[in-house]
Amino acid sequence: MSKTLFEKIAARELPAQIVYEDDRVIAFRDIKPVAPVHVLIVPKKPIPRISEAAPQDEALLSHLLSKAAEVAGTLGLNNSGYRLVINNGPDGGETVPHLHCHIIGGRHMGWPPG
Amino acid sequence: MSKTLFEKIAARELPAQIVYEDDRVIAFRDIKPVAPVHVLIVPKKPIPRISEAAPQDEALLSHLLSKAAEVAGTLGLNNSGYRLVINNGPDGGETVPHLHCHIIGGRHMGWPPG
Numbered sequence: 001m002s003k004t005l006f007e008k009i010a011a012r013e014l015p016a017q018i019v020y021e022d023d024r025v026i027a028f029r030d031i032k033p034v035a036p037v038h039v040l041i042v043p044k045k046p047i048p049r050i051s052e053a054a055p056q057d058e059a060l061l062s063h064l065l066s067k068a069a070e071v072a073g074t075l076g077l078n079n080s081g082y083r084l085v086i087n088n089g090p091d092g093g094e095t096v097p098h099l100h101c102h103i104i105g106g107r108h109m110g111w112p113p114g
Numbered sequence: 115m116s117k118t119l120f121e122k123i124a125a126r127e128l129p130a131q132i133v134y135e136d137d138r139v140i141a142f143r144d145i146k147p148v149a150p151v152h153v154l155i156v157p158k159k160p161i162p163r164i165s166e167a168a169p170q171d172e173a174l175l176s177h178l179l180s181k182a183a184e185v186a187g188t189l190g191l192n193n194s195g196y197r198l199v200i201n202n203g204p205d206g207g208e209t210v211p212h213l214h215c216h217i218i219g220g221r222h223m224g225w226p227p228g
Contacts, residue, residue, distance in 0.1 A: 015161070
């Protein structure tokens with residue numbers, strides 16, 4: 001298996017503006033931001049999408065979600081607010097087959113969400 | 115503290131089209147659907163929003179997310195795809211101060227997500 005785009009970012013084989021990293025997740029700026037703050041948070045384990053997460057990935061999923069909230073706070077979004085988005089498969093608009101959560105803020109997010 | 119809208123749904127004090135329930139989460143149709151499939155999945159514990167989840171809520175967050183994916187599968191969205199959305203605070207478009215995750219599918223979701 002060749003590395004996913006996000007594995008290459010975690011391995012520093014591709015450049016990115018990294019805003020958070022630990023042993024299990026990495027967060028970096030989206031290269032096509034849709035708002036003043038737009039960060040992706042990604043598990044280092046290359047789970048393709050959330051529908052393919054296994055039962056043993058549960059702790060990793062909670063870590064991803066709680067760190068998403070923590071990173072949003074670090075980026076100054078706790079009072080103004082933000083939206084978390086996970087796209088799964090074609091109708092979801094999934095573009096990279098490596099699970100990732102969008103953290104989007106810095107402007108009011110409209111409804112519907114796409 | 116008075117009950118939140120979603121606590122009232124879980125307590126059957128308000129009607130809803132429930133699609134999944136266990137001891138920790140409940141999922142039901144959004145009353146203002148933005149797509150052919152639009153379900154909310156909610157922890158029964160009334161955490162106001164993800165930025166206020168506590169470290170001891172980590173297992174609940176992973177349960178919420180993995181059940182969101184499972185419910186999406188049950189609703190027939192695994193192949194076509196779907197989008198998961200969590201709104202936090204004013205800019206996120208949060209409307210009910212009780213943590214919930216939108217599961218949206220049945221049509222192609224556009225970008226940006228709001």
